[in-house]
Amino acid sequence: MSELKMAKDINDGTFKSTFTKVYFLPFIFFCFVSVVLAHFNIGSSDLTSAQYLISALVQGEAAILAIIISVTIFAVSTSQTYSPRIVDIFLDKDRVPHFWSLLTIYIFALIYGTFVLKFLKAENAYDPSNLQTSVWIACFLGLIAIMSLIKYIPNILTTLKPSNIMETLSNEIEINDVFDQSIEHCLTRSIEYDYPLPKNSVVRPILDIISSSIVNNNNEIASNGIDAIEKKVRQIIKYQQLEAEQSSELLQMFREKYFNIGHFCIERNNFEVLAQVVKSMVFLEATLFEVQQKTEIVKQLVAKFENLAITSIEKDNEFMLIQILESITTLGTMIYPFDNNDDVSINVIDSIKSIRTYAANANKYVLDTKAIVTLGIFGCNLLRIKYKAHIAEKLRVTLEYFGTHAFRTRNGMAGFHSVERMLIIMQLLSDMQKDVSDYNDSLDKIIKIAIDNRFYPQVVEISKIIPNYPAATVKLKAELREDGRSYLINDVIHF
Template identity: 25%
Template sequence: MVSGSLILISSFILYYFSPAFIYKSIESTRFVLSTLVESEATVIAIVITLTLVVLQLTASSYSTRVIDIFEDSPSIWLIVGIYIIAIGYGLTVLNAIDAIHASGILNFEISVWVAYFLGIFAFGALIPYLLGSLEIMKSSTVVDRFAERITNENILAGVQESEKIVGADSNDISYSYIYSDIMRPVIDTESDPVQPVIDIIHSSMMKYDYGTMRYGLNVLENYMMATLKNGKFEREEGIVVKHIFTHLERVGKLAASRDDEDSVMEVVITIYLIGKTAMENKIESVVGEAVNSIKNIARLAINREMVDIRAAATDLIGEIGRWTAQNELDFATSVAVNSLGIIAIDAAKHAQRGLEETVWMGGTIYGIGKLAITQKLEQSVSSAVNSMGNMGRYTARNDLPKTTIRIVNYLSNLGTAALESEFSKNTNDVAEYLWEIGRIAVWSELSVLAAHSILKHAKESLENIRKRAKELEVKETSLAAQSSLEKINKIIKEKSIHDGEKVRYKKKLD
């Protein structure tokens, strides 16, 4: 607007206040026009050169895909077009100046004035062009330009036909979770509208430019939230969500592999916020995807001994699990519980701090399991029992008796609560897990003291379950608990655990 006003004012001044000799003297007019055309040619050559330099710098800083922005931008082609017109007209007037002058002074003055006006207009057009070029060099502008291309239609257009089958099945929430690690929508990288934003996030992360990285993550977060809030979530939206979660998970894993805890935390929080929006809109498949992505990032973070990420990820998953249980989202709750169980086992592999968190995660699973029992969430209760059972078997097998005992106590309490709420099938599973944990404790490389302690707690737990089952007249559970007790007593007798003999090796308690 400002540059346009300046051009009009300058043109007005030129026409009404320019010296008369520049129109009446052909030679002076020819000289001025020639100089003007040469200046225009020089300027446009410099502008093109600088544009290419800016393009190279911007592409090297963010992504080679920035070239697409310049190609699609009308400003570069507009400025080149203006200068071509100005130079072409100036050369035409120069070539026919004698004939134009002979045709009359008015035609001569108008023709020369138009050449001058086009020159002023061309030089004036540099102002908005340069401002626009400087704006494009800003990271936020580049991200916004790429974000404009992110639409459901553009994402779906590049999804391979074979992968649309996976997307079609993504409405089956159990299928979506079970195969989420190996069957994600695949898209042609060149036509993927999300990839340019991911490239910028990656490059920013490599340079520890957290501001740009956060901005890129926020763009994807806002798009996902808008998708989840539009009141329509069908097969196509499921494919889009899976695709973006795949990208975010890869960013988180890359950051974890570089031991960049700040970047990992940013990605995990972004995924959590998307999952939270899905929770509020009760879209369970998306909640499951969010939890699964956080779990996968957390597992890599555990291997890299990133303690803060491990704690933050489990806190967020625990919060999701409690919220979904309270709001009767059975599948999402079961995904959260399963993920906590997997992370807990991974954490148990890493030093004493990991053992403490394993116990803490066992308590979190127990708490979610009790909520699930209260809300009558069958799948979630089963997941809680299985997760803690697997944790107990792992810790018993790997010489972690104290942790195993805590898990046994959680299992016992959850089994009793399930029995009292008519989830006897889950209590039967608890009885089987308690027997398996005891058997593993005996046959693993534990000291007699450790094995005896685990077996003692397992027996007490089974006795309590059997007693409570009799009181409630749940015969099947009573028999299951009795069977597990008998098998434990048998193995105690066979291995003389009560006499204090060594099983294999004598080791300290963990």
């Protein structure tokens, strides 16, 4: 049985239902049993032994109650390092019903035992049957309390683990945890960009735990929290039949929250959690697009990803940039079949172009190349799903720009990869029996610029992988002779 299931098994229901099922009904049953045992004089005790027994029970219960409180305070204090709001969660008796039920039964057992002990001092206070009934009830109360303790200690430690708290709270997320309709909150939202959550929102402690987990490098906890919120919000969007404006605002709010977490991950160099943030943002966006079919919503996320990508370039982090580029293209690919105007696809291509240009201008040549390769893969995926002439043309123009710009700015590696990706798309279009003459012209233009800028080794490599370009070959041979590099001519085949 998993830890989370252990916690759920005992914490299902409110305080009232838990106390009734686990403690009150067994207590009523044992009261009946006590009356029967006393009536038939089974296990009877004299006054002295009854006093010793009840006294021992009261002292033991008091000691155990102290242990319960100590263990609970320790568990809460440990969990509170993740979020100060965990105390508020714990004080809610319906969220941790077993603790409050156990506390109630122990206090009742102590009070009952103390009163029984007091009245036992007066020999004539009870007739024998009443005395025996009271002793049996006190014993059974102690038994219930001790048996409950055996299950309580591991359960409370499990329940208050940050991962289980997040799972529990995420299942409780409702629309009121996101939108507060009070006038004060609406005024705050109108002037605050970050979409403040309602004061008692269960989302707040989840975000606290995620942030603390990132700081402490507890990536699994942080990732689980991000994933839990994403799944619950997707359910709300899909199944609660929200108005279009509410759904959009809900997504916008969590986009901002995730975007802030993403930037925090970048600052902490935590790329594992960043990958989960980006993935969750993609799935949230795709879910809302499925419901509303509004491309403007997706464009906003692409702009956010572009911002994160630029930050990753500034940090010179290849892994992070790859994660973001893959997420942008995944989003574009998922929506492509439903995007009748291809607004999202064109927006993604333009975004990759902006990211690549920023990397090139920052002289981050490896990251520059990654953006070019990503565009090539994205373009092939789109054309395989469904050929659209204007998408093929957009890809051609963009890759031509990448290639010519790369060779002009002395980035031979990026220029070579631009040609390589263009060739792959050309091959795909040829297999579809589409016209590739424009692509041929673009290739010729890129190669001539490469030759003009004396990128001879790259042109030699290009010549080995592309088909017939005699004009460029002649020009290249002439350039090599003039430059005293005639030894390279033998490496140049007729393209």
